Amino acid sequence: MPTPDRTSLAEIVEAGRSLLEQHGLDGLTMQAVAARVGVRAPSLYKRVAGRESLIALVAEATLRDLAEAAERASAAAGADPGARLGALARAVRDFAHRRPVAYGLVFSPGAEQRLDPDLLAQASAPVLRAAADLAGEERALDAARTFTAWANGFVGMELSGAFRLGGDVERAFEYGVEAMAAAVGGAGAAARS
Structure with missing residues (x-):
């Protein structure tokens, strides 16, 4: 038995x-x-199967949660693609603050080897849609990568305590969100003209 x-x-x-x-x-x-x-x-x-499999399962569960948070944020922001990018950046930042080690695991070099490509595509979909609406379909991937790199870099620096010059980090984050959305939208408008 x-x-x-x-x-x-x-x-x-x-x-x-x-x-x-x-x-x-x-x-x-x-x-x-x-x-x-x-x-x-x-x-x-x-x-x-072993520790590496366990790490992959934890990373995928984290990415799944992050994808769900991104979809909720995008839906709640409405039709404006700049507002959606801002909501996505805030959702990622909030997630990173709640689960900083898991966030780091998902965004660490080599993480893509642990992650299901379909799950990666699902997690990327909200930012790609907003980027396409701002920059156009032809530049959507470039715009999404640029915005994601900025957001991830900002959050990574914040989590590591790298902002040591004083000032209001929250205000800097919001400035960055606005600047990136404007830059992505401006580059898209220039490409379409």
């Missing part, structure tokens, strides 16, 4: 996400997850 399952893949991934935020990537171990869900580490291998 087989032994009953004492945990699910969803519980394992959620435990991994919690451990990641509390103890960083080094603290995300099979042993720590097993202890968190109340089983012995060998039991996890029924559900997860």
Whole structure:
């Protein structure tokens, strides 16, 4: 008679996400997850192939949450593409502040090797739509990449404490949102004329 399952893949991934935020990537171990869900580490291998698979599952769960937050923000912002880009930047920033280690995992070099390409496309869709509306279809990918790079760079610097010159970081972020939306829209208008 087989032994009953004492945990699910969803519980394992959620435990991994919690451990990641509390103890960083080094603290995300099979042993720590097993202890968190109340089983012995060998039991996890029924559900997860190993630590790298666990990290990939945690990264994908994070990206899925980020994609959902982006879709909600985009929908709530309405039809104006500049307002949608601003809402997307704010949603990403808010997410990064709530889950900074997971955010870093998703945006770290090499993360794309852990992430499902369809999920990456889903997460990118809201910014690509807003960028297309501002810059035109031909320049949408360029505009989305530029805006995403700015937002990710700003958030990364903020999370690492790199803004040391004083001043109002919130105001700087809003300035950047406005400037980037205007730049993307201006480049799109210039390309269409």
